[in-house]
Amino acid sequence: KSLLIILAIFRGVKVRRKLRNLSQANTAAVAQQSASRPHGTETQCGAGSSSACGIPKWRRASLVGCSQEAEYPQREAAGTTQKAFCEMVTRELETQMRAALRIQSFLQMAVQQRRFIQQKTAALTLQRYFRTWQTRRQFLSYRKAAVVLQNHYRALLSAQRQRQVYLQIRSSVIIIQARTRGFIQKRKFQKIKDSTIKIQAVWRSYKARNYLHKVKAACKIQAWYRYWKARKEYLAVLKAVKIIQGCFHTKRERTRFLNVRASTIIIQRKWRATLAGRMAREHFLMMKRYRAACLIQANFRRYKRRQVFLRQKSAALTIQRYIRARKAGAYERIKYLELKKSTVVLQALVRGWLVRKRILEQKTKTRLLHFTAAAYYHLSALRIQRAYKFHVALKNANKQVNSVICIQRWFRTKLQQKRFAQKYHSIINSQHQVQERMSQENRAASVIQKAVRHFLLHKKQEKFNNGISKIQALWRGYSWRKKNDCTKIKAIRLSLQLVNREIREENKLYKRTALALHYLLTYKHLSAILEALKHLEVVTRLSPLCCENMAQSGAVSKIFVLIRSCNRSVPCMEVIRYAVQVLLNVAKYEKTTAAVYDAENCIDTLLDLLQMYREKPGDKVADKGGSIFTKTCCLLAVLLKTTNRASDVRSRSKVVDRIYSLYKLTARKHKMNTERLLYKQKMNSSISIPFIPETPVRTRIVSRLKPDWVLRRDKMEEITNPLQAIQMVMDTLGIP
Template identity: 25%
Template sequence: MFRCLKAYRHHQAAVKIQHHFSATKIQSYFRSWLLRKKFLDQVRAIIKVQSVFRMFRCLKAYRHYQAAVKIQHHLSATKIQSYFRSWLLRKKFIDQIRVIIKIQSVFRKFICLKTYRHYQITTKSATLIQSFVRGWIVRREACSHRNFIVAIQRHCRGWLVRRDFLFQRDAAINIQSVIRSLKRQKTFNCEKEAAKEIQRFVRGHIIRNRLIGASRLHAAIPTGCILKRPTDCYCFQLKLFLYSVLKLQRWWRGVLLFKLRSKCALTIQSHIRGWIARQKAIRDRHHIAVIQSHWKGYLVRKESRGLLLDLRLRMQKSAQNVDDGRRIINRLLAALSELLNMKSVSVTLHTCATLDMTTRHSQRCCEELVGAGAIGTLLQLIRSVSRSIPDQEVSKHALSTLRNLCRYPHLLEMLIDSHGSVEIILWELLRNKEDGYFVASEILKKICSNRKGFEAIRKLPALLKRLSTLVDELTRKTINEKRNPRGLGPAIREHTERRLKDAAELLRLATSS
């Protein structure tokens, strides 16, 4: 109980202390409220004083503003009036300018119309003059061409007439020369006979005189006496006569030789003149033919220019309007995608032949087909074909397509990078004996010319060994065929030699370091 009482007393003391603190706190709050109220009253008074002072200042400023506004209104009215007057002046000036511009436009229109009419008249006159001038030029050129043609024809006719005349003159000269030669020959023969008669008569007379004189001398003169004088006289006369005859004959031979040389010179000159005239006529004819060919070609090109342009436009339009499904590259890609699934050998052969033909003539087709996976498809097709004749044709066209792709270096590298491509082609070379053998040989030669292809072939020692065996076998076969030439035909021997040559060259390329 004591403890409870003690606790109660402590509780009352605590309550008193708490009440004291509460009263103190309330008093402090009240005093602070009074202070705040007093401060707020002072603030309100100050604000009211300030508002009155501001109102006074505002009223003063308003009065000044009204005065300034009046002045501003006056200035604005003055400015508006000045702007209005200037607007009226500008409007009046613009109206005057418009009237002036309209007058000027009408005047310029009149001048332009007059100038245009004069230009039309001038243009028509110039066109008419140009047409007349062009017509005159064309007529002059036509007349000049006609005159040239007439002159050429006249010269040709004159040349023909001169040639005929020269031929006739040469014939007449030849006839006359023959007749003269006959007459001279006849005269010469007559003179020769006369000279012979004279010589015979003179010789007979001399001999008779000698004989008669000798008999007389032998009868009258002694035996030891010799008379030389008359004999010497006769010998001198005989020598003089013979010398005269020889001189006459020499002169006549000289005359005949001169005539023969003159005749030969005339013949040579006539032939040379004829050859020169023929050459000139040939050159003129060639020039005429060249001019005519150029003129005809110009006319043909001029006439065909429009046709070619029309044909080109039609081809471009048809190329633009063609369906994409009908384009050859799209059809080839579609056929390539279905190549391995085709059941008919004839369809497969036709598709491979078409691929071969298109890749032979178009680089774009080669690139598109390679992009569509043609290399893998063709290699798989080559591996899957049998040894029958139709399948061998399919294999040949597939190899030919790969050969066409190998013409381009970037496509050749893609072929080499394809898995098993070199092995498949080399295996096809070893087992094929027909045209596919040579196609595969060309592909492998191109592969060997590339560094990567050479390394890929060197990685196939078993196939290289079989290639070496094939070379040895073909060598023995060629030697046997040469020893027995009658056993086989020349075509078979040539085929074997060609196979041996390709195989040996390929082996050399594949094994060379």
């Protein structure tokens, strides 16, 4: 817009300069008219001189303009030639120079007239110039007032926009502070709650211990007296017990190994006693009984000492927890003050950054405006320099001026104007593109802001709902405990706390997982592998982290190799049953399903199991085979739950044929079992309740098979009916 205003001002200056030149050349035009009248008033010279008289002659030009419009193109050439001839003959060199200048002005005026002759007449053009000059003063005053109004309005808009940005930043900072304070208060409340519960538990245990001390004071005094009396007699044995206790505390995991070694030593001694003879055997048995009695006595004394030590340890831990809680509270207070200071500093930095960004944007806009003005002034200066150079060259070469040179210069001027118009249009197009680009960026920014606000609002609502649900859950738990907190529940809670306190490290899930994976990957004995599979079945059923550890350890491929190496014996069937259950637990977890499916020959191995254990139920072997059959069907259905895997398996025609044949055999066996039960009912007349055979319904229930740690109402247990299990596999694959 500013560039267009500058161009309009430049055109006005140019037109006023032309009008001033025409007024100065008025006298010369009058003399030219007097000289050219003998040649006829209808020539082009007369028309050009009458139209070039300037503003004092504009009424006469408007009157005769309509009559001369048709003859104007023919008169122009003749008038120009006559004028040039008269000027060369009748005037001196100085007069010729002035006449050449007038001819150039007439030619430029003719070019302007030819440009607008298709739309308007020459008289209307002169009137428009005059009216433009007359109304320009009023336009300038209006423009100044409009610029002042625009500046005030833009300042108001920028102030409102900055106010909105400041309010948005302030509201977001207030929300962040509220969330942070709520989180800190909630964490403090949780700590206070935990410490209160612990203090209550300690106080209750303290009251219970006082009661027990009062009831059993005499018993304890007698026990301590006997203990003091017996202590003198068994000092040596007590030293040995202390050594055993130290070894037990430092190497707890060696207990099982020591038991195995003791049993191995007993077997070796028995074998050696058998070889040595009956006398050595009797001596060995006597020594064995003596050692067993010593071991029992030592264990009993160790148990008594351990009870006393555990009581002292629990009291010391309670005191330590209280002291650590006080230290943690002081540390959290210091941390909260530091966080508050850092938040204030961060807010100051963000506000400073926003102000600097706003100042930089204003500077870039001002710099762009200065650059545009400088570019325009540079182009104007280039045009003025070219016009001045053209004038100087024309003045130097005016002695040899002729009509051809004038026509050439007119043509060059035309080309320059054409180039200027092209540059002007290109500048306007670039401005339009820049404005369109800025509007597009503004629209994109508004869309992004809208999406971000929607996301923040959704996140805020979700956090609010989660907080409400947590508060409701805490209140329900508190009200339920307050309503149902009887002596029986307190006793159960105390027993659970005691069990959790006395649990051993080797009984935890991660230890059992590591030990079971070690046994499975290193040992080859069937009993060790069966024990490892039992442990793995428990940990994969209860913990998703154990499922991920098992998938990463490479034990899945080892289990498949173990399944392929087993036969149809009862111990091998037990191993296969636990192995399939472990694989099913791992496959139910979505993050580890791919580890089971990517094992080598996974689908073929499972189909071989289905083919092998498809016997009818009734005996012990068949019952175990039936459970293996149903668990394998569930495992296949879970693995082929996704569309890509199901289509991959459907592309293998042999697999589909095997599943279809298994379905036919299972359906025939189910029909035969139903008929046999109906026949037994008819033969046995003592049964008063009629038997209604179960009809399996084909439904898509694969998605409802979830791990045991997922507590949902629509979760379904594993299928035990063979026909329903094989139908679930066919529905998963999409086999009709």
